[in-house]
Amino acid sequence: MCGRRCRIEPSCLSPDAPCPSCGHLLWFPAEAHKAAGAGHPAGAGHPAVRAKRPQNPPTVRDPQAQAQRLVRRLVRRAEGRLGQPSAAVAAVLNEVRDPHQVERLLSLLAAARWWPELLAAWRSEQSTPSQTQHRAKIG
Secondary structure (H helix, E strand, C coil): CCCCCCCCCCCCCCCEEECCCCCCEEECCHHHHHHCCCCCHHHCCCCCCCCCCCCCCCCCCCHHHHHHHHHHHHHHHHHHHHCCCCHHHHHHHHHCCCHHHHHHHHHHHHHCCCHHHHHHHHHHHHHCCCHHHHHHHHC
8 A cells, every 4th residue: 555565475374464564464365374374384295274172971870869959059159048958858868860850959049948938939830830841731
């Protein structure tokens, strides 16, 4: 744009570079960018795309072990406010095998003032059909 002659190479990520005289962004033809090494300065011989690292397969977790871990987390979080759970409450908590149900108990914990209230709220949700189940019965 300024009319001065310069000799520059495109940047490593895109086919452009600023003019050293005026700072205007100069664009290079795509062929020149590929010839310069496809993303690496001066064709350094690097591959254009780096190979991905091999990854381990995702961990499959046992739902019952996950539920037990979440029950322990629930008791730890609740002990300060609700106190130690009674034997009856502990028995109910230990019977929960679905991690989603324990997560629901964790979400109800903020509103509960004592263990029986927490379990009552959780049981009332279980006994009430969800809106999607209710709609399926109606429709």
